[in-house]
Amino acid sequence: MTGSKGTADRAPSADAVLAGDRRALAAAITLLESTREADRAEAEALLQALLPHSGKAVRLGISGAPGVGKSTFIEAFGTRQIAAGRRLAVLAIDPSSTRSGGSILGDKTRMPELARSEQSFIRASPAGGTLGGVARRTRDVMLACEAAGFDLVMVETVGVGQSEAAVADMVDLYMLLVQPGAGDELQGIKRGVVERADIVVVTKADGALAGPAAHATADFEAALSLHAGEGPWTPCVIACSSLEGHGLDEIAHAVERHRAVLTQAGALEAKRAAQARAxxxxxxxxxxxxxxxxxxxxxxxxxxxxxxxxxxxxxxxxxxxxxxxxxxxxxx
Ligand SMILES: Nc1nc2c(ncn2[C@@H]2O[C@H](COP(=O)(O)OP(=O)(O)O)[C@@H](O)[C@H]2O)c(=O)[nH]1
Ligand SMILES: [Mg+2]
Incomplete structure (x- = not known):
């Protein structure tokens, strides 16, 4: 788990990654995230070998302020996706830490089912201290996970700093999680971030928060209606409770609809090509x-x-x- 030091003992083989060997994938990610100059050539060769086998996954980005319910949502949503036959990779970017040790433990306890399942793979990465280092290698890691056979990749990032823009630039669908009862300013959400969201999810729509969640949904719908979004997809707002489970199917349907709409318009390929260029x-x-x-x-x-x-x-x-x-x- 020493992503920032990145001392892969032995170079993982592309074949082992492609065969779905989890330890090979973990070693591959360590190599890809290595900041040692000496590892760069090997990392690039590996990625180049994996690249033709990537691209088939649905790429989801999840942002939101700390405590909004991202990990709990990924656990609840992801568990359902796995039940539907998908294989899920969760990549968590932690801008607050320079080491991955603390955050991955925290996230794994919030994602007990996913942490146990053979159908899922959880990886936390430090954002890195360098300028532009936020999520710098996460796109590569995502491609490696796709090559290893994961057909849904969820990239989680705390919605502060530059990491959410980087994540929005690498996924097919960008989801912003907000919680009821706190204005966007309180949640530290910048306008630009809301405007990039394909789906705004209002979390914790249960118990005493059910009413405030309905209000927040209406508020964000109003905010989103001011800009229709670019491309063929019209952004939407959906309230859910990860604890009680409602709203999750609706979100899954919206994700599928988004895929269908973009594919039909030829916009998915165009979006990915533009992202790769950027x-x-x-x-x-x-x-x-x-x-x-x-x-x-x-x-x-x-x-x-x-x-x-x-x-x-x-x-x-x-x-x-x-x-x-x-x-x-x-x-x-
Ligand atoms: N009532 C309620 N609480 C939730 C829900 N989802 C998350 N929480 C709580 O919100 C807190 C933060 O959740 P977490 O998933 O760790 O947030 P993250 O920091 O965004 O990953 C925890 O105490 C959760 O139990 C929900 O659907 N309903
Ligand atoms: Mg979390």
């Missing part, structure tokens, strides 16, 4: 920055430019261009 540029940015930071020859010049910018004798723009020119070797 991901290329995320990776390019990250790779450039990592290359820059790792370049020891440049460090003194960078320090000097930083000092000039801080002193107000050079503009940040001019300094940035000089750094890039040096990185590209276009400067003496």
């Amino acid at each position: 991901w290329l540029w995320r990776e390019a940015e990250d790779t450039l920055m990592a290359t820059l930071r790792a370049d020891e020859r440049l460090a003194p010049a960078v320090d000097a430019l930083e000092a000039e910018v801080a002193a107000g004798t050079l503009t940040p723009g001019a300094a940035a261009r000089r750094i890039v020119r040096r990185l590209l070797g276009r400067d003496a």
